[in-house]
Amino acid sequence: MTAAMPKPETTSSLAAVSLPSRGLILVDLSTSWRHRSSPPVGIIRCEHEIARHFLAASPQDVIFGFFSEETQQYSEIPQDTVIQMITNSASSGSSSLQEKETSDDQALKDSVNRKSFYKTVLAGLLFANYMAGRASGLGKWRMKAATWAKQYVAGNYDVIDFESLTRIAKFWTASPNIDLRGPLGGLRMALVHSAPPPGSTPVQIDKIATILLPGVFWEGSKAKWIWKESSKRNISVKLLLFDLIPIVVRQFSESGAAQNFAACLHYLLWSCDHFFCISDSTARDLRRYADVCGYLPIPESKVEVCRLGPARFVHDTGPDAGEDPRIPGSERLDPGKFVLFVSTIESRKNHDFAYHLWRRLAAKHGVEVFPLVFAGKLGWDTDSLMRRISQDPVIGGRHIVHFDNVSDDQLRWLYANCAFTIFPSHYEGFGMTVAESLAFGKPCIASVGSSIEEAGQGVADHIDTLDGVAWLKKIEQYMFDLGALEDKSKAIQIAYKPYAWDEFTAPIVQHMLRSSGAMSGIDLNIPKRNLS
CATH class of the missing domain: 3.40.50 (Rossmann fold)
Incomplete structure (x- = not known):
């Protein structure tokens, strides 16, 4: 941890804000x-x-x-x-808002036929400058460069050829620390998403x-x-x-x-x-x-x-949860015969540890091993891991499956039909995956430390990730001993008490209304309102 920056001169003290009149x-x-x-x-x-x-x-x-x-x-x-x-x-992919985003994206593609090679190249140079600042770690350079690039492209998107810009970017990827392909790939939608709502007022x-x-x-x-x-x-x-x-x-x-x-x-x-x-x-x-x-x-x-509750799709789960829409490509997953790891794929979540666990299991048990499903979008610094998994002859494209951009309905199906879940994260603010797994009555083998054990409420199986042998033994127990898996699931259904979203949001809403002068300190019983 670093020393604090100097105190801003115009601020009197921390938490020295007087309550305002109603606003x-x-x-x-x-x-x-x-x-x-x-x-x-x-x-x-x-x-x-x-x-x-x-x-x-x-x-x-x-x-x-x-x-x-x-x-x-x-x-x-x-x-x-x-x-x-x-x-x-x-x-x-089914909401009217998303349909609107699709039409906005198409409008960015088709609004003007005339494209400017000069402005396309200049836009590319500005983004190259931004990525160079990002790779160097110079914060001020990065912020200014990003602002210049974004403002220029926003003002000229109708004449910039984004397909050509993507091809031109290949000339700037020689350095391993500078890669424009990702930023350019999402540039058009970023322009739409960074704009205020249509017709909004300050x-x-x-x-x-x-x-x-x-x-x-x-x-x-x-x-x-x-x-x-x-x-x-x-x-x-x-x-x-x-x-x-x-x-x-x-x-x-x-x-x-x-x-x-x-x-x-x-x-x-x-x-x-x-x-x-x-x-x-x-x-x-x-x-x-x-x-x-x-x-x-x-x-x-x-x-x-204010502790988090499992996502709303967990609370809305009915007896037909297992019939929710399956993910394209999930046909090879047999209900009750796969293990689930829900998380954005990034180094902190420790997918590399999970990969090595499944590599060892596959080498030992072969086709008897339950597939491990990664459900989550790709985060930063994951190319090397995903390439190793795809090219590993032991994994062979069978033992680890990745699904990106999973909807709530599809995630519900995965939770309802998995045998159990794992969550070997290095550090968490809460550990929502643990809470969601337990709310479905599914055993969760999770790491120790930070807030992960809070989320587990003493019901999850917590094992230090330095003890890989213990992880393998627990996974093998749940994978090959149906009685142990069923006993653990029953124990979870009896003992686990998930936090409700009202428990998370009500104190926040109450505090905000009091501090604004909208209510006097009487506890607020928030009514239910169906927004679904």
């Missing part, structure tokens, strides 16, 4: 808006659940906003749009009493902007903190992520007067970081633990 609550849904066409990950699920409860409890007191780096202001996301975004998020910040940040805060200049505006206008700021992974285990973060995260958290440590943490582990990490780095102590009254 509106601004809930930042920037993360959800940017990723509205993709199956929701944990952070987006949390934003959606918080939005659900604000809409059910007190819609007249809340504004949902999207922060634009270009305009340096919030734009309002209409409540009807938020409801549609939540409702459509669980499906993949949020009148003078009417805002308090701001809630429930999503990504560690990118761009939003944290600094919030510090400035909250200091100037006496706005109360609340942060939902998932983890301090880029600081605590920075070796598992992208280059420069730790610096960006720490810089943004710096401004929020001086501007936030309340922190909602998703686990005791995250709360401890926050207090430890503030103490070690020389920030003012964070009182216990300013840190509230």
Whole structure:
């Protein structure tokens, strides 16, 4: 951990924000808006659940906003749009919002036939400059270069030939640290997703009493902007903190992520007067970081633990869960005869450990081994691992299967039909996969440390990942001893008590309404509202 940056001069002290008179609550849904066409990950699920409860409890007191780096202001996301975004998020490729994104993408392709080679090359040079800054780890260079490239392409996308731009990028991939293919591949949709909602109006910040940040805060200049505006206008700021992974285990973060995260958290440590943490582990990490780095102590009254519940598709599971739509390519999976690992594929999640476990099992048991299913999108720094898996003659393309872009319905089928799950992650803010597995009554073999054991509630099988032999023995027990598997499943169904989403969101909504002056401190019984 690094020493704290100097205290911003215009801020009096940490958590020294007086309660404002009644005003509106601004809930930042920037993360959800940017990723509205993709199956929701944990952070987006949390934003959606918080939005659900604000809409059910007190819609007249809340504004949902999207922060634009270009305009340096919030734009309002209409409540009807938020409801549609939540409702459509669980499906993949079938929602009206996603159809709209498809048409927007097509419009970017077809809007103008005339293309400019000069502007295409210039756009490529700007993105090469951005990627060079990213590879070097120079934060200011990277931020400025990204802004230049994005603004230029946004202003000239109608005459830029994106197919040619992708081909030109091949000339800039000679260095192993500079690769434009990924950024260019998603550039068109990034332009659509970085724009405010159509027809939206700027949020009148003078009417805002308090701001809630429930999503990504560690990118761009939003944290600094919030510090400035909250200091100037006496706005109360609340942060939902998932983890301090880029600081605590920075070796598992992208280059420069730790610096960006720490810089943004710096401004929020001086501007936030309340922190909602998703686990005791995250709360401890926050207090430890503030103490070690020389920030003012964070009182216990300013840190509230709000534990996550399993995703909504788990609670909505009925007796026919096993009949949900299967994933194309999953026909070779026999119900009850495969093992599931749900997670974005990245080094922190420890898929490499899982690969070596299954390599050893395949070498020992051959065709008797249950396939291991990776369900999750590809994250950063995964090319080498996925290439080794695909080329390994022991795995042979049979023993490990990967499904990307899995919808909630498809994920429900995987959970309902797997034999058990594994989760050997190095570090977690909570460990949602463990909670989801147990909620389905499925045994979960998980690692130890951070918050993973909190999620397991003493019901999951926790084994140190340094003890590979113990992992192999437990996997073999559940794989080849049906009685042991059934006994464990029955024990989970009796002992495991999943947290409900109301338990997570109600304290946040109550606190926000009180701090804005919308309610006086009487506990709020949030009514149910069907948004599905």
